[in-house]
Structures are given as structure tokens and as C-alpha cells.
Amino acid sequence: MDLNTVLQILDSAVRLMTPLLLACLAGLYSERAGVFDIGLEGKMLMAAFSAATVAALTGNVWLGLCAGLLGALMLSAIHGIASITFRGNQLISGVAINFLASGLTVLLGQKIFGLGGRTPNLTPGAELEAQVTPFRTWLTDVAGADLATWLTATPRLSGITLPFAESLRPVPVLGPLYAEVVSGHTILVYVAFLMVPLTWWILYRTRFGLRLRAVGENPASVDTAGVSVTRLRFAAVAIAGLLCGLAGAYLATGLSAGFVKEMTAGRGFIALAALIFAKWRPWGALGATFLFGLLEAIANRYPNLDLGIVTVPSMFMNALPYILTVIILAGFVGRAIPPRAGGEPYVKER
Amino acid sequence: MEKMPKWADVLLTPLISLVLAMAISALVILAIGESPVEALTTMIDGALGSSYGWGFTLYYATNFIFTGLAVMVAYHASLFNIGGEGQAAMGGLGVALVLLSVPLPHWALALPAGMAGAALFGAAWALIPAWLQAKRGSHIVITTIMFNFIAAAALNYILVNLMRPVGSMDPASARFPEATHLPKLSDMALAFGIEWGKNTPVNISFFVAIAACLLVWLLIWRSRLGFEIRAFGKSEPAALYAGINPVRITVIAMLISGGLAGMMAINNVMGEAERLVLNAVEGAGFIGIAVALMGRNHPLGVFLAALLFGFLYQGGGELALWTSIPRELIIVIQALVILFTGALDNMVRMPLERMFLAIRKRGA
Numbered sequence: 001m002d003l004n005t006v007l008q009i010l011d012s013a014v015r016l017m018t019p020l021l022l023a024c025l026a027g028l029y030s031e032r033a034g035v036f037d038i039g040l041e042g043k044m045l046m047a048a049f050s051a052a053t054v055a056a057l058t059g060n061v062w063l064g065l066c067a068g069l070l071g072a073l074m075l076s077a078i079h080g081i082a083s084i085t086f087r088g089n090q091l092i093s094g095v096a097i098n099f100l101a102s103g104l105t106v107l108l109g110q111k112i113f114g115l116g117g118r119t120p121n122l123t124p125g126a127e128l129e130a131q132v133t134p135f136r137t138w139l140t141d142v143a144g145a146d147l148a149t150w151l152t153a154t155p156r157l158s159g160i161t162l163p164f165a166e167s168l169r170p171v172p173v174l175g176p177l178y179a180e181v182v183s184g185h186t187i188l189v190y191v192a193f194l195m196v197p198l199t200w201w202i203l204y205r206t207r208f209g210l211r212l213r214a215v216g217e218n219p220a221s222v223d224t225a226g227v228s229v230t231r232l233r234f235a236a237v238a239i240a241g242l243l244c245g246l247a248g249a250y251l252a253t254g255l256s257a258g259f260v261k262e263m264t265a266g267r268g269f270i271a272l273a274a275l276i277f278a279k280w281r282p283w284g285a286l287g288a289t290f291l292f293g294l295l296e297a298i299a300n301r302y303p304n305l306d307l308g309i310v311t312v313p314s315m316f317m318n319a320l321p322y323i324l325t326v327i328i329l330a331g332f333v334g335r336a337i338p339p340r341a342g343g344e345p346y347v348k349e350r
Numbered sequence: 351m352e353k354m355p356k357w358a359d360v361l362l363t364p365l366i367s368l369v370l371a372m373a374i375s376a377l378v379i380l381a382i383g384e385s386p387v388e389a390l391t392t393m394i395d396g397a398l399g400s401s402y403g404w405g406f407t408l409y410y411a412t413n414f415i416f417t418g419l420a421v422m423v424a425y426h427a428s429l430f431n432i433g434g435e436g437q438a439a440m441g442g443l444g445v446a447l448v449l450l451s452v453p454l455p456h457w458a459l460a461l462p463a464g465m466a467g468a469a470l471f472g473a474a475w476a477l478i479p480a481w482l483q484a485k486r487g488s489h490i491v492i493t494t495i496m497f498n499f500i501a502a503a504a505l506n507y508i509l510v511n512l513m514r515p516v517g518s519m520d521p522a523s524a525r526f527p528e529a530t531h532l533p534k535l536s537d538m539a540l541a542f543g544i545e546w547g548k549n550t551p552v553n554i555s556f557f558v559a560i561a562a563c564l565l566v567w568l569l570i571w572r573s574r575l576g577f578e579i580r581a582f583g584k585s586e587p588a589a590l591y592a593g594i595n596p597v598r599i600t601v602i603a604m605l606i607s608g609g610l611a612g613m614m615a616i617n618n619v620m621g622e623a624e625r626l627v628l629n630a631v632e633g634a635g636f637i638g639i640a641v642a643l644m645g646r647n648h649p650l651g652v653f654l655a656a657l658l659f660g661f662l663y664q665g666g667g668e669l670a671l672w673t674s675i676p677r678e679l680i681i682v683i684q685a686l687v688i689l690f691t692g693a694l695d696n697m698v699r700m701p702l703e704r705m706f707l708a709i710r711k712r713g714a
Contacts, residue, residue, distance in 0.1 A: 038491065082693035086700075091430055091491050093693035095639060096685045103681030104378070110676045111382040117676065269495055276492065313511065319503035322496040326478070329488035329496075338489065 003173070007180040009297050014181060015255055016300075017293025018192045019044065019247040019264075023271035024278065024285045025195050026243035032203065032280060033236030034216035034341040036090040039079055039097030040244055041268025047072040047248025049105040052119040052259035053112060059132035059152030061122075061253050068249035069242055075101060076241025084233050087345030098268075106261055122155045122257040157186035157254040188250040195243070199282040212236055216339035219346040229346045247271075273325035276336045292321045353703040360646055364691055366698050368644070371686035378682055384675050396668025397661045403668070405536065405550020410634075411660030412552065412617045415559040417638025418645060418652040419566050420472075420611035425647050426570055427603035428583035433479060433494025434611040435635030436501030437472040441612025442619040443505060444471030446513065446626035449526040460530035461554070464620045465613060472612015473605040475501060480604030484597040490604070498635075509628055523626040532621045553621035559656075562610065563649040569606070570649075579603050611635060637663075640684050643692040659684070 023040045030037040050071030055064030075097050082093040106117035113119055113131070120127045132152050139148035162183035169175045203209040211232055215222045219229045251267070252259045270292055277291075278284030298305065299317035306312075328336050376386035397403045417434045424431035431437075448467035454460040479493035506521070513523040532553045539546035570576040582589040582599040590596060618630055637659055644658070645651025666680035690698065 036491075038495070078689070082689065082697075086694055086696040088693035088696055089430075090693075091432070092639070092643065092688060095432065095636070096689035096693055099636070099681050099685030099688065103678045103683075103685055106676055106678040107378065107382055107682060110674075110678075117678070266499060269499065272492065273496065313507055315503040315507040315510075319500050322499045322503075326482070326493055326496050326500075329486065329493055330482055331486050331488070336488075 003176065005301075007176055009294070009301055010177075010181045011184075012297040012300065013290065013294040014185065014189065015293075016296045017289045018185075018189045019251045019255065019267055020271050020274055020289040020292055021192045021285060022188075022195065022243050022247035022250065023268055024274045024289050025192075025199055025282065026240040026247065027272055027275045028199065028278075028280060028282065028285060029212070029236045029243070030240035031275065031342055032216045032339055033212050033233050034219060034339055034344065034346070035079075035083055035233055035237055036094065036343045037079065037237075037240055038091055038094035038272060039075065039101075039268075040240075040271050041264050041266065042094075042098035042101035043072040043075045043241060043244035044248040044251065044268050045098075045105055045262070045264045046075050046101040047245040048252035048263055049101075049109060049119070049248075049259045051245075051249035052122065052252035053109070055122055055155050055253050056113070056120045056128060056131045056258070058135050059128070059155050061154050061157055064155075064253055065246075065249045068252070069245035072245035072248060073238065073241040076237050076244075080234050080237040083345065084230055084237070087347065090343055090345075102262065105259070109259065109261075117261040119252075119259040122253060124155065128155055155253075156257055157188060157250070159184045159186055160190070186250070186254040188246055188254055191246065192250075193286075196282050196286045199285075203282065208235075213339075216341055219341050223346070223348065233346075244268075270321050273321050276325055276338075277328055279336050280339060295320050354699075354706045358702060358706060360648075360651075363695070363698050363702060364644060364646060364651075366702070367690035367695070368687065370698070371683065371690045374686050375679070375683045379675065379679070382675070384673060389669060389673065389675060389679075392669055392672050393661070393665025396672070397665040401545075401547040402550055403664060405547030405552045406664040406667075407657070407660040408535070408556055409550065409552040409617070409622065409660070410663040411656045412556045412559045413614050413634040414637050414641045414656035414659045415563060415653060416614035416617070417611050417635050418641030418656050419562055419638075419649065420607045420609075420635075421638045421642035422645070422647045422649070422652055423566060423570070423579070423610060424603055424607040425642060426576075426583045427579045427599055428586075429480075429483065429600065429603060429607075430491050431476065431494055431604065431607045431611075432491050432639065433476065433497050433608070433635070434638045435631055435633070436494070436498035437475045437608040437611035438614045438631045438635045439501045439505055440475040441468035441472035441615035442626050442630050443508065444468045444612060445615045445619045446523050446526070447471075449530050449620065450513075450524060453527065453529075455529055457530055457532050460620075461532060461558075461616065464530070464616050465558070468612045468615040468620075469609035470612070472615075473609040475612070476604045476608025477601070480601045480608075483604075484600035502629075506628065509626065513626065521628045525625045526620065530620070531624065532616075534621075551622040553617065555617035555621045558613070558616065560653070562613065563653050566610070567649040575602065611638065637684060640688045640691075644687055 023044055027037050027040055047068035051064040051068030054067035055061045079093050079097055082088040083090040109117045109119060120131050122128060136148050136152045139151060165179040165183035169179045203213060211222055211227055215229055215232045223229050251263060274285060274288035274292055277288035295317055299314045303314040304311050379386045379389050397407045417438060420434050421431055444467035445464045448463050449460060454463055475497060479490050479497055482488045482493050483490040509521045514521060515524045535552045536547040536550060578594045578599055582594055582596060586596060614634060619626055623630060641652055641655040641659055644655035662680050662683055666677050669675050670677040
């Protein structure tokens with residue numbers, strides 16, 4: 001295995017870990033505030049669908065991104081109302097949200113595009129052109145041809161070449177590493193990575209973060225201090241929705257070009273696994289999702305990994321995040337202790 | 351004093367939840383530009399209008415009875431077993447291994463052997479999550495989710511690399527021996543001279559499922575173990591004080607639950623496909639959650655809810671065949687049922703309680 005292969009695998013790992021990282025941080029906010037969220041998968045799926053749909057209809061990925069955020073936020077609202085307002089079972093609510101997204105995306109997708117549940121391919125071409133034209137014509141009438149063409153010309157997220165990527169390439173090892181692995185990703189990849197220190201700062205260095213953590217450990221104490229448990233938890237669930245929205249939008253408009261049925265393929269659950277792996281901490285989330293992204297990248301590149309003595313089948317690689325999580329949960333490699341008030345609706349004493 | 355009369359609790363709340371779920375489903379159908387009335391008549395015609403439709407409805411219902419009972423038993427121990435999918439898949443492996451390795455001369459022998467294999471493998475797949483929950487306090491929901499994925503990957507590997515017959519491209523096991531063919535309900539009806547449900551997959555497992563309902567009822571409400579399970583589920587400290595061993599109850603409840611989910615395999619793997627195929631469970635494990643919630647965690651309720659979902663499943667298939675509404679409509683309905691009967695239970699319950707309280711005050 002030469003340096004080039006390693007770089008390619010690392011590059012692919014960075015791409016694959018991004019949706020996991022965003023979803024994992026989403027779960028982190030929600031669960032740190034004491035609201036279990038097994039609906040990450042559904043929210044991501046909904047966001048991927050809304051983002052791809054709007055991007056395909058308008059030819060503008062930023063409008064798609066907004067739609068993705070909105071789609072995920074809608075499901076977050078359902079989760080919040082069910083598990084905070086009506087003090088329902090958070091796990092059951094999460095299960096319902098996953099199914100709701102899985103059914104609605106296909107139902108609506110079939111209605112809008114008639115392509116059996118997928119959206120048109122977002123790479124410029126005849127299929128996409130047919131969808132964008134009505135919007136562009138309308139926009140031309142309203143805002144003029146120049147603006148209309150400019151606004152409808154970015155159906156997908158494109159990679160950003162970081163400064164000096166090419167000029168530093170000759171530097172041994174670090175140069176290619178910078179040019180191949182660090183540079184050239186879409187904006188959401190960098191957003192995802194920036195979210196890690198930001199989340200750390202919010203959680204451990206702001207008043208909001210302190211309260212958020214407190215409400216997940218001992219909501220009664222927060223209530224006694226005169227801070228609304230309901231409002232805090234709703235805020236956390238909303239943040240989770242926004243992050244899932246970014247994750248889904250990246251999946252449909254960055255990682256791939258368009259939405260296909262069930263495209264999250266269990267990523268929401270891997271993110272959940274990563275969250276446990278990370279012991280509900282932001283830097284841990286970065287490490288765990290990188291590990292899981294790397295596993296996926298290796299499994300993609302070597303369907304049957306030959307280690308000399310044994311051949312590791314790709315199914316094993318795909319199942320490895322789940323197996324590792326179970327081992328972590330079993331407490332053999334350090335214990336993962338969830339926020340204490342997680343999963344319990346808060347009832348004010350009467 | 352009870353806030354609500356019992357009949358309102360067991361009948362009215364699930365019915366209102368169901369009506370709400372159906373109303374929103376109707377809105378969804380309207381939103382995609384189709385007629386809800388037409389959709390409903392298509393579904394009723396397709397699922398209940400003929401003995402052919404009934405044959406499929408009852409076949410699906412059999413699956414859902416098993417997975418619904420599985421969720422229900424765990425729920426009484428206040429354990430949320432979301433791993434029915436993986437346990438049922440492993441049950442299929444158990445059935446396949448038994449039937450392919452032991453030459454059984456007659457279905458009457460093959461059925462109990464298959465049941466044992468299915469239940470054993472299903473239970474075994476629930477054992478590790480149960481043990482981790484009981485001993486290590488790791489959340490059963492998370493571990494059973496993980497085990498669903500691990501089961502899918504393991505089965506994928508086993509079918510592609512180990513059980514696939516030589517020369518076959520299909521990731522599926524060899525056919526089970528002819529002698530293990532379970533009698534279909536249509537064959538049984540024919541023996542009485544009635545032509546019913548020709549070419550439908552519903553088989554003798556349907557009666558096994560009904561028997562399982564009865565046994566689970568006996569277990570939960572008429573046995574010492576059932577009492578311990580319910581006591582543990584209601585209050586762990588109280589159960590501990592009464593000398594009930596929490597580790598034992600957690601493990602046993604999950605073993606029974608996993609066994610029941612695994613037993614589904616006698617219907618879909620042994621009764622219908624007669625070989626183990628990839629992804630044989632097709633989401634039935636998750637529907638068990640909706641069935642148990644809808645059925646208020648009572649075997650009779652589970653039976654009725656399983657029939658309802660059997661109807662939805664078969665009707666949904668017909669819908670995709672005859673109208674332009676995709677099959678996925680059922681998933682939306684399923685989600686809404688879970689949402690309203692499970693997570694939004696209080697939304698329905700609280701106004702009802704208030705209403706009954708008001709009525710009672712006026713009466714007094």
C-alpha cells in the first residue's frame with residue numbers, strides 16, 4: 001500500500017465521516033439535555049430528501065440546504081412535542097420518526113418526480129434541466145435573465161480548494177496530505193469539523209451549555225434555579241434538528257448527487273453508536289466518527305480485505321461499528337455512562 | 351379512584367389514536383393528489399374482499415402476532431425490545447439449520463423441530479443484550495438496535511459464503527426437504543371440501559400464533575413468572591424488595607421475547623419461502639412495536655392489531671398494484687400508529703381523563 005492509496009482512503013474517510021459527525025453532534029446536544037434521540041436516521045433522511053428535492057427544482061443548492069434544515073426541524077418539532085410537551089416515550093417517538101421519514105420521502109418523491117422515490121440526478125444534464133426550467137423561466141420574468149441563470153447554476157455543493165493547496169504539494173508527505181485530504185471538500189465538511197470545537201465551547205464555556213448539561217443530569221435542579229426545563233430541552237432538540245439537516249443535506253448534495261430511497265442506510269444509527277463510543281463528548285465524537293468513517297472507506301475500497309492470515313469480508317467491516325459499540329457498552333473498554341436524566345420526561349412536582 | 355373507566359382506557363384511547371393516525375394518513379393521500387376513499391376501498395377489496403386476499407392478510411398477521419407478542423412480553427418487564435427484526439432473522443437461520451441438517455420424515459415432526467430451532471436462535475440473539483442490560487446497565491434499546499445490524503451482516507455473510515448451494519448465484523440457502531412442507535390453510539380447507547384461499551401462503555403457523563397468544567396470556571397474568579415480570583416492570587425497587595432477582599427476570603423476559611420473535615420464522619421461512627433468503631423478515635420485527643402498542647400490550651389486543659396490520663400490509667400491496675400510491679404509504683401509516691398510540695398517548699389520554707372527571711363531578 002503506497003502513500004497515494006493511504007491518502008485516497010483518508011480522503012474518502014473524511015467525506016464519509018462528515019454526515020456521521022454532524023448527526024453524532026446532533027445526538028450529543030439532544031441527549032446531553034436528557035432527550036434520547038433514536039430518530040437521527042429519520043431526520044437525516046428527511047433532510048436529504050428535502051434538500052435534494054429543492055435543489056433539483058430550483059437548481060440552487062443553498063435553497064436546498066435551507067429546505068433540508070426545515071425538513072429535519074419539522075421532525076424535531078414532532079419529537080419535541082411528543083417527548084417534552086406530552087411526556088411520551090422518547091424511544092417510541094424516535095422509532096415513529098424514522099418510519100415517518102422512510103415512508104414520506106418515497107411517497108412525496110414519487111409524487112413530485114415520479115422516479116420511484118429518487119430525485120433527479122443533481123449533476124448538470126438533461127434530467128436536471130427539465131426540472132429546473134420552470135423555476136428559471138419564472139425567475140427570469142421576475143428578476144431578469146442574468147440573475148436567474150446565476151441563481152440556478154449550482155445544484156450541488158462543490159469542493160473548495162484551500163489556499164496554497166497546489167503550491168505546497170511538493171512538500172513531502174504533508175504537502176499531498178494537505179492537498180488531497182484536507183483541501184478540496186465541500187463547505188459542509190469544514191462546517192462539520194468546526195462544529196466540534198464550537199460544541200465543546202458551547203457545552204463547557206457558556207451559560208447555555210452549563211444549563212444544557214444540567215438539564216440532562218438533574219432537571220429538577222435547573223427548574224429550582226428558575227430556568228425553564230421545557231425551553232432548554234426544546235432548544236437542544238431544535239439544534240439536533242439543524243445538525244441532522246446539515247448531515248442529510250450533505251449526504252444528498254455533497255457526498256452523492258441526489259436522493260435515493262433509504263439513502264441514509266443506517267448512518268443515523270452508526271452516529272448513535274459513535275455517540276456512545278465518544279461517551280457523549282464532542283472531541284470523542286470527532287475521533288469515533290473518524291474511526292467509523294475510516295472503516296467504511298476501507299470496506300468500500302477492499303470488499304474482501306486480505307490480511308495475510310485471514311480474509312476479512314466486507315460484511316464484517318460494515319458490522320464493526322456496531323460490534324465495537326456493543327463492546328464499549330459492555331464496559332470492557334472503559335464505561336460509557338449516559339446523561340443521568342436521559343429518556344425521562346420531566347414532571348414538575350405538584 | 352381511577353381517572354377513567356377501564357373500558358375507556360382499553361378501548362377508547364387506542365381507537366381515538368387509530369382514528370387520528372388514519373385521518374392524517376388520509377390527509378397524506380390527499381396531499382399526493384389521490385382519493386382516500388378510493389384508496390380505502392381498494393385496500394378493503396384487495397385484503398378482505400376475497401379468500402385470496404384473506405389468505406395473504408392472515409399470513410402477514412401471523413408474522414405480526416409473533417413479533418407483537420415479542421415486544422409485548424419485554425414491555426411488561428419495562429424493557430423495550432426493538433431487536434425483533436434481528437431476532438426474527440436469526441430465528442430463520444435456526445429453522446434453516448434444523449431442517450437442512452436433520453432429515454425429518456413428516457411435517458408434524460418438522461414443525462416442532464423448526465419451532466425449537468427458531469425460538470432457540472431468536473432467544474440466543476436476545477441473550478447478549480439482555481445480559482448486558484441486567485449486568486452492565488447498558489441500554490437494551492441501543493444494544494438491540496446494534497444487534498439488528500450485526501444480525502443482518504452475519505446473515506448476509508452466512509448466506510453468501512456458507513449456506514449458498516454450489517453453483518447458485520442467489521444469496522439463499524438450499525430448498526428445505528419436501529417432507530417438511532407445512533400444510534397451507536387452503537389445503538386444510540380443501541380436505542373439508544371447501545375451496546378457500548388458493549395459492550396463498552397462510553399455513554398452519556397461524557394456529558401456532560393463536561396458541562402463542564393464549565400461552566403468553568397465561569404466562570403474563572396467570573403464572574408466578576408473569577407476576578414477577580410485571581412486578582419488575584412496574585417498579586424495580588419494589589420487585590427487589592419482594593425478593594425478585596432483577597437479573598433473572600430481565601434475562602428470562604428477553605429470552606421469551608427473542609424466542610417469540612424468532613418463532614416468526616416458522617411462518618415466513620418454513621411455511622412460505624421454504625428456504626432462507628436474504629432479508630426474509632422485511633420489517634415485520636419493527637411492525638411488532640406498532641402492534642404491541644396498538645394492542646395495549648395484551649395478547650387479544652396484539653391479535654387484533656396484527657390482523658389490522660396484516661390488512662394494511664396486504665391492502666398496501668394491492669394499492670401499489672392498482673393505483674399510483676406507492677406501497678410506502680403503509681410505512682407512513684405504521685409510523686403514525688406508533689406515534690399516536692405510543693409517543694403521543696398522553697395527548698389523547700389527558701383530555702379524555704379531564705372529560706371523564708368532569709362527567710363524574712356533574713354526576714356527584
